[in-house]
Amino acid sequence: MKKGKFLYLDAEDKTAYVEMDGNHQIEKSEKTPYYIESTVEWVDDCTYIMTMTKITIPDFPYGPGDKMRVDITKVDGKIVYYTSTVNGTSWKGRFKKIHD
Template sequence: MKNFKLVVILALFAFSASAQDLAMTTVNNYGTYTPIEEKEEIIPLLNESKYTYKYKGENVVVVFSEDKHVEYFNEGKYFIKSDISWVSEDECYMTLQESNLPNFPFKKGIKLKMKITKIKRGYIFYESTLGGRTWEGRMRKLY
């Protein structure tokens, strides 16, 4: 009976240790578990930088900071401000926080997914998805 109690205590200890280990892990992109403390820091490709693109013949300035994204239209008169959450160095989600752009159809909280597909000669090529619609675009880096 003494040995049985010892086996039960060891089994409970082993289960609690493995449950704790499982709670302190996260699933990575490959479907395997990685301990949380070993999770790599994401360094985004578009951190602390400015870009421009054309929209209806006008230049739009896009500013990326650590966790913010702002697009300025009509020489800064109008804007779209979003929070950024990077899931990898080349992919992020932008959550709309505020906009004063006339006739802007989206409300605070909507999420846009952006995937950088290529960087070439000062241009960032990307694919964006919002509300079930996907499109491709490019921005030129401002120096």
């Protein structure tokens, strides 16, 4: 998970993805020009804290400086299961690794 391109499997936008490069992450969609840029601090191999630094999505509920904790709960081949928590709200999701 520390490096690569990951497609969101549970997002409404089926083109939404994350590009992770160690301590930097960007979330994008192939449908819009908007994105979220974040710094990443790895707590351990299965947990990281993502600090949002730039958000271009209109009316996005979080802002620069907000921190999201991501716990990787399971890896099954190229599928990564996770739980994310930001500002007291948590949700579960899945990524599929599509590129190293």
